[in-house]
Amino acid sequence: MLEIKNLHVSIDGKEILKGLSLSVKPGEVHAIMGPNGSGKSTLASAIVGHPAFEVTSGSVTFEGRNLLEKDPEERANEGIFLSFQYPVEIPGVSMVNFMRTAINEQRKYRKLPPMSASDFLRFMREKKALVDMDNKLTNRSVNEGFSGGEKKKNEIFQMAMLEPKLAILDETDSGLDIDALRIVANGVNKLKSPEKSTILITHYQRLLEYIVPDYVHVLHDGKIVKSGTKDLALELEAKGYDWLK
């Protein structure tokens, strides 16, 4: 599904990813771990096409198509979703309007007619229940005045609405208390299917107790230095990252 080969990425002329390769097949859950500054978030940004990150060499394909030549919105409409570490507040743009626009842009991309207002509201109600999202939140502007936990929950809600093939969760567990973490993880687990893949970017092993990965990769200095199964995460938790350097 996602093939990353020898990826080099720079920001402001500074190389962050230095030849990273990763292959994700349908239905798989991959965890990317690593210390601060190892390039975890850069990887996420590069996959979704953040304009500040420059890919200097290597390739990224999604379902066989070159992702690097596509705009962020095209990547999204191809079925890639990023749950942001720091979701952005957009005052004045209501959640309903935001989601309706996103859904209809996706449908337009897939050559489908726009969703009717009543279908949209029904669909939204369904997805809200799935992630236990409060009406209060969907009636407000996007992320405006949301607590840290509410913002993360909102990311998972958006993911539920957009039904991506590949979801990248960037530090979704950071800033969450244990209850919020459980709700968010539950949402992610409910959305899993044999066709859908997930990349979890995380600092700690904690999240992996709730969302069990098939593979764990350790990122260090812009490269994957070790890959293994979920046991690797436990080992990291016990020994720290230093033994891998």
Next chain:
Amino acid sequence: MEKQYIELYKAHHQLIKQNSAAVINRSRDAAFAKFESLGFPTIKHENYLYTDLKPVFSPDYGLNFRRLSFPVNPYQTFRCDVPEIYSYQFFVVNDGFYPPKEEHNGNLPKGVIICGLKEASEKHPELVAQYYGKLTAPQNDALVAFNETFAQDGFFMYVPENVHMDKPVQLVNIMRSDVDLLANSRNLIIIEKGAKAQLLVCDHAMDDVNFVANRVSEVFVGENAVYENYKLENTHDKTANLATVLIDQKESSDTLMNIITLNNGISRNNIEVAMNGEKCEAELCGMMIGGGQQQIDNHTTIMHNKPNCHSNELFKYVLDDVSKGAFTGRIFVEKDAQQTRAYQLNRNILLSKRAKVRTRPQLEIYADDVKCSHGATIGQIDEQALFYMRTRGISLPEARLLLMYAFAADVIENIRIPSLANRMKMLVEKRMRGELGMHEGCTLCMH
């Protein structure tokens, strides 16, 4: 530059007077003398730093002193496409009041007078004389003096004590001419004690010629009265739209002025609100959308002359291409005007590198127990928000539009007529999408 107009007046003042009314003529010579001594302000004048009147007044224009009627039937041209009409409609073509349809005047609430200023001056000379020129006399502004020198007609509205208008009144200003034209229309609006009225003014230009509209409105809002003034400007790039609105507020009165500019050439709004009674409320807001070579200059003054008054200003600009915007917000708090609350905010988004905006908050406070605030921001569209939206599949142009709509939202929310707010929202969004025609948007019927 002023010379041609001075000569014009000297040559034609008899003709101008013959075709106007005695009450309007009364202050004409004095206004002319004032204009002659002031001359047009240059861009060195403190109040006109950002609007150059030279290219506006230098060319030759026709002036219609003989009050010849122009071939236009606004009731045909601006036909309502919805059968139910929810406003009283009136038209001023250039500077002449267009004879209204029977059914509108017949239905006006008892005692309300809406007609041309010339007609009002002939039929109700005492009433007009009591107010006409009262607010302009102390002004030292050349455009005001120029208007009073040449004005012969315009719009008149009188709402007597305790009468609440059951529907909004709509005034459509239409510029219509086959040759370049300069028109000085003059409006007088009297809202007596305890009365309520809503006025929607729409400015349009019909022909592909150069227009200068130099309009002056005097507005008297009595004790406990409520007056709302909405203005929609959708003219064209050959129109210079110069508007002075002078508002006199008495105790516990409430005024709202909301200006939306969609298309224009050069616009200058000179607004002065004088709070001459305690516990007045005034709200001034505007959404200015500029592209091409549009120029939009709002020059506002709020005079807190009495204690316990509250004013709130919110002006927003979205400027693209090489358009230029300016905002001056002068707030004056008199020595005795304790417990004043005066708030002002001007926010601007520049969509291109060559668009410009100048903003000047000017607070002059002589009282010591007041709450005043002002703020001004100039920025671009939030890049982070754009990227966030794009990762949800929303295309770049659509994401920009959503952010621009959001930017305009609070100005539109200030419109107190829900159906008008919806209509304005639709027009603003259409304009932002680049789909709004020059003549469109004149919603004669609010549905």
